[in-house]
Amino acid sequence: MATPALARERLLALREAVARIENADGPGLSGRKSRWQWNAPEAAPNDPPATDGLEAIFAAGLPACGLVEIRNAQTRDMGAATGFTLALAALQQEIAGTGATLWISQAMALSEAGMPYAPGLKNYGLDPARLFIARPRTAQDALWIAEAALGISAFSAVILEIRGNPACFGLTESRRLQLRAKAGGTLLLLLRQAGEEEASSAICRLRVEPAPAAARPLPDGSTLAGSLGNPAFLVTPEKSKIADAVGTVLEWNPDDRRFRRTETHPESHPAAQQPQRQPEDTLPLVSLSSHRQSGPGALGTVVALQRTP
Template sequence: MSHVRDSLESLKARIAGLERACAGESGGEPAGRARTGHAGIDAALGGGLMRARLHEIFAFEADDAGCATGFVAALALRLGGTLVWLREGEAEKRGGQLHAPGLVEIGLSPAQVILGTLPDALAVLRAAADVTRCGDVGVAVVELWRDPRAFDLTASRRLALAAEASGVTVIALRIAATPAPSAAQTRWQVAAAPSLPMEANAPGYPAWAIELLRQRGRPAGGAWRVEWNCEQACLAEALLVGGAGTGGAAALSGAVLPLSAGRPARAAALGFRRAG
């Protein structure tokens, strides 16, 4: 009976993955891809970010951890589904806890986010292997600090194969790390960019300078300055600060997703679920 039950669960996971991969067809998205909303980026990706694949996001510098976190949250929202965010303890110690109000500002619902903090990279990868095999998960974020030996080419290959089998999209968020060979479908580098103020000098949209470093099966390269349109929940071309039509406006704070460095992120108050 246990063998039959396991087979049924495996079949359900595969069906859920296929349904997610094809869900974009009715909404105008290419099958198996999630549009970012930015025409140039979507064209470079062949229609959008591939679902059921492993993607790598590198913070340009350690101080860019906050903006890279915001960019990952934005991609997770575009991909849809339940988000499981697994963090190495060192990443939380160095950069602070995830800022729950910032995730809400991006557009993520507390009901769809599960946070897990684990003691080291090996524990994160073991948990990620289990999460990635769960067809009910939409996106799994694997946040690692520096270049742990546990996350080598073999480990990335395991995650990539599990993602393809289950339909779960895996995003490896790399902080203070150096790009190395991996099985990732795409590799990105993200840095903070200034944002334009809104009316009454209110802080502007989150903005990033991003570069596509690598892409399997398609040309790599391409750099964009983008912002997150909170109303439409999509990436858009960012106007240059002080450029035409800006009136020489100076950049305001609030260009990146904030992190709380030494205090709880009020996750419980906002309804985020924490595991581990």
């Protein structure tokens, strides 16, 4: 009986060590965290807006500071990933009340996935006058700008767009940015364009994929069939405090600046391919023939040789 207890203690000690490294509250360690807490200003306890959709992804709403990674596997899905990131930035801007958003993007990433477009951002709920674009040439310059921007109180959120998995942005660099973001009290959204899953110090890593948009509502409460209304995203936590790794479909309402969790799944899309369902009772399509040979005979001849005693 002593072995499990010993193992348990070791496990707890290891957990504590990990928590110390991560400066975060692990399970069952919330009482001790103050000793190891990075000397950061506490998030203002003003009542957060009703982001009922985000509870499925973040444990306690959108974090006020720190590094959140959003990635997708392909450049053609960048519309959804950009949309989700900008929605988080807009939410953060609303929570902070004031403040600008800085979007740092490599020149290469901008030419691959398009430039930010002011009228579209305005419709999306983000004030283009309070968005600034930094266009460094290399990923290293982008990291430098991000680090410099995290100390500026004028920015409520900083978006760092990186294409792929550059070698200069590894675990050490992400840890450094995470600490800076915590110390500066700024939310850093890392938007990884067409990148692989990679270990990092981010609070959480989300994979964002497109989902069919909601239909436009009509005044009588119904919806207009075949129309493209509020955008929706399929958000799958890849690294998260919440162990739920099932994707959630979130719908963004640009007018209210709120997320809404929708129950629609990609399969219910009218044009989506219906999965091949197996019926319960498998009946043959054609009835079996009777009084007939049930099929061609086996090839070759079987010769019965008489056994000689």
